[in-house]
Amino acid sequence: MRSFALKGLTLTAAQAIFQDRDCAASDETVWESVTSRYAGNPLALKIVAAAIWELFGGNVDLFVPYLKQGGLKFGDITDLLDRQYERLTPPEQHILYWLCINREPTSLTELEWKVVSEPISRQLLNILTSLVRRSLVERSDRGWFLQPVVMEYLTEKLIAQICREITQQELACFKSHTLIEATAKDYVRQTQIRLILQPIVSQLVARLGNQKSLEFYLTQILAQLRQKPTLPPNYAAGNLLNLLCYLQTDLAGYDFSQLTVWQADLRAVNLAGVNFTGADLSRSVFAELFSGAISLAFSADGKLLATGDSRCEVQVWEVASGKQLVTLRADGATGRLKSRQGGHSRQIA
Secondary structure, three states: OOOOOOOOOOHHHHHHHHHHOOOEOOOHHHHHHHHHHOOOOHHHHHHHHHHHHHHHOOEHHHHHHHHHOOOOOOHHHHHHHHHHHHOOOHHHHHHHHHHHHHOOOEOHHHHHHHOOOHHHHHOHHHHHHHHHHOOOOEEEOOEEEOOHHHHHHHHHHHHHHHHHHHHHOOOOHHHHOOOOOOOOOHHHHHHHHHHHHHHHHHHHHHHHOOHHHHHHHHHHHHHHHHHOOOOOOOOHHHHHHHHHHHOOOOOOOOEOOOOEOOOOEEOOOOOOOOEOOOOEOOOOEEOOOOOOEEEEEEOOOOOEEEEEEOOOEEEEEEOOOOEEEEEEEEOOOOOOEEEEEOOEEEEEO
């Protein structure tokens, strides 16, 4: 048996579906935004056309603002996606969640690096091929990605799953997937915070009553992780730390020693009093990476701080802002210090 993958409808064909339902739009850009939103899927477009005729009197322009807000939830489309999702194997669902979190095309190498389950990683190409065949995943030159409607559907499922795991203290997806990627591009990370992390916090606070209750549940999870610090590497501690940081919790006294702390964004976080002894922080991001500070000194007025590290570098900081002003590196030939500032270097006697 052979199968033939059908592409989405052309703009002209999509317009015909809406015109059959007496729907009209002011210009081509409106048709393009609606058609691309549903990837030209004929059944989805028929469902949307019927809803626009009933809710907006056939005026497609009135529907477009809802697309920018995430779209209206059409029960028939959700039912279709539910049936598709329920047919998937756990490894296929696992990879769909990763593509949902990534928010943009992802290469095979990137997915292999992110997936912590070795059995899933070994069969990754077969899983992606199956998902493409089911029309849930598409591929471009940049990698594999989700259609907007599928991504929105999976985002809601991921949020519900994480909220359930935190309240029930039974971690699965919370361990296998990161909620935000500290190492991702800024716009991707901000999107992950807005569409994933923030809704999770909002739903948990509403469900548990207040922020203090949520912090208590997160502390319980940390205690659970601390009981088995030798577990295979996972994202639970990093997710936990990102949630606490988003809540602006005082982290003094928190113990993450010996844990794998991946994808924690700690660039603007006060880490005084946090125990990271023996923790794996290799995939987390800090305001400034040190090779190991071995000496420090303040200026006479207390406004500047100089730190010396094991790489024979001296870094000068502005205390009030935390801004690095200059880096001084020893010249192996002369033994003198060279400053690096604004992309230029000069030798200092």
